[in-house]
Amino acid sequence: MDQQSKVAVIGAGVMGEALIAALISSGVNPDRITISEKREERAQELVAKYAIKVAPVSANVADADALLLVVKPQDMATVLEDVKGSINPKAVVITFAAGKKISFIEQGLGTGNPVVRVMPNTPTLVGAGMAAISLGAGVSAKQSEFVSGFLAATGKVIQVSEDLQDAVTATSGSGPAYFFRFVEAMVDGAKALGLSDADATTLTIQTIVGAAKLLDESGKSATTLRENVTSPNGTTAAALASFESHQLGDVVTQAMKAARDRSQELA
Numbered sequence: 001m002d003q004q005s006k007v008a009v010i011g012a013g014v015m016g017e018a019l020i021a022a023l024i025s026s027g028v029n030p031d032r033i034t035i036s037e038k039r040e041e042r043a044q045e046l047v048a049k050y051a052i053k054v055a056p057v058s059a060n061v062a063d064a065d066a067l068l069l070v071v072k073p074q075d076m077a078t079v080l081e082d083v084k085g086s087i088n089p090k091a092v093v094i095t096f097a098a099g100k101k102i103s104f105i106e107q108g109l110g111t112g113n114p115v116v117r118v119m120p121n122t123p124t125l126v127g128a129g130m131a132a133i134s135l136g137a138g139v140s141a142k143q144s145e146f147v148s149g150f151l152a153a154t155g156k157v158i159q160v161s162e163d164l165q166d167a168v169t170a171t172s173g174s175g176p177a178y179f180f181r182f183v184e185a186m187v188d189g190a191k192a193l194g195l196s197d198a199d200a201t202t203l204t205i206q207t208i209v210g211a212a213k214l215l216d217e218s219g220k221s222a223t224t225l226r227e228n229v230t231s232p233n234g235t236t237a238a239a240l241a242s243f244e245s246h247q248l249g250d251v252v253t254q255a256m257k258a259a260r261d262r263s264q265e266l267a
C-alpha cells in the first residue's frame with residue numbers, strides 16, 4: 001500500500017470529512033479517493049471541495065485497496081451487507097465506529113479481509129486528534145503503516161491491543177468532554193466571584209488553551225508545571241488543597257471507570 005492506493009470512504013459525515021482531509025494531507029491523490037454517502041447533496045459538496053470522486057458502495061469497494069467505514073455504529077451492519085458482495089479480497093478494512101469490535105466486522109463481512117479498528121476523538125476535526133488503532137488478524141506491515149500515516153495528519157496515533165479500546169474510549173474518546181465540563185465549572189466559579197459571563201469565558205478558555213500548549217511544548221510534566229505555579233501558602237496552593245479535600249483524583253478515576261464500564265456494556 002502507498003499513496004497511489006485507491007481509498008473508499010463509506011459515510012462522509014463529520015468524521016468522514018476530517019479523514020478525507022487527512023488522507024489528502026498525508027499525500028494521497030484526491031482522484032484516488034472515492035466516497036459513498038447516503039445524502040447526495042453532502043456527497044456533491046465534498047466532491048466539489050476536495051476534488052474526490054463519488055460512487056455507490058458496491059462499485060466503490062470492488063477495486064479499493066483500503067476501505068474507511070465511517071458510519072454510525074447502528075448503520076454498520078447494513079454497510080457490511082452492502083460491502084461484502086463486491087469487496088476487493090486484498091483490501092484492508094478500517095472501522096471508526098465506536099464500540100464495534102473487529103470480530104463484528106469480520107463476521108459481518110465473512111470475506112477474510114484484514115480489519116483495523118480505530119478510536120478517534122472530536123479534536124480530530126481541528127487536526128489535534130488522538131487516535132488509538134488495534135490490528136486484526138492478517139493486517140500487513142504496509143497496511144498498518146498506511147493507516148498510522150494518514151491518521152498522523154489528524155493528530156497523534158498509538159497502537160493498543162483491542163482489549164484496551166474501552167480504556168482508550170474512557171481516556172481520549174470521552175476525555176474532551178471532561179475538560180469541557182471543567183471549563184463550565186470554572187466559568188461558573190469565575191461568575192460567582194463577580195466576573196461577567198464574557199470575561200469569565202475568555203479567562204477560562206485562554207487559560208486551558210495556554211496550559212495545554214505549555215504542557216505540549218515545554219517538555220515538562222504536568223506535575224512539574226503544577227509545582228512551578230504553586231508557591232507555599234499561596235493562592236494556587238489554597239485552590240489545590242480544596243481539590244484534594246474533595247479527593248479530585250478519586251473523582252476522576254471513578255468517572256473514567258464508569259466510562260470504561262459503559263463502553264464494555266455498549267460493545
Ligand SMILES: NC(=O)c1ccc[n+]([C@@H]2O[C@H](COP(=O)([O-])OP(=O)(O)OC[C@H]3O[C@@H](n4cnc5c(N)ncnc54)[C@H](OP(=O)(O)O)[C@@H]3O)[C@@H](O)[C@H]2O)c1
Nearest residue numbers: 011013014015016036037038070071072073075097098122
Ligand atoms: N464525530 C466524532 O467526533 C467521532 C469520534 C469518535 C468516533 N466517531 C465515529 O465515527 C463514525 C462516524 O461519525 P460521524 O460523527 O461522522 O457520523 P455522521 O456525521 O452521522 O456521518 C455518517 C454518514 O454516513 C452516512 N451513511 C449512513 N449509512 C450509510 C450507508 N449505508 N452508505 C453510505 N453512507 C451512509 C450518513 O448518512 P445519514 O445521515 O443519511 O444516515 C452520514 O452522512 C461513528 O461510528 C462514530 O462512532 C466519531
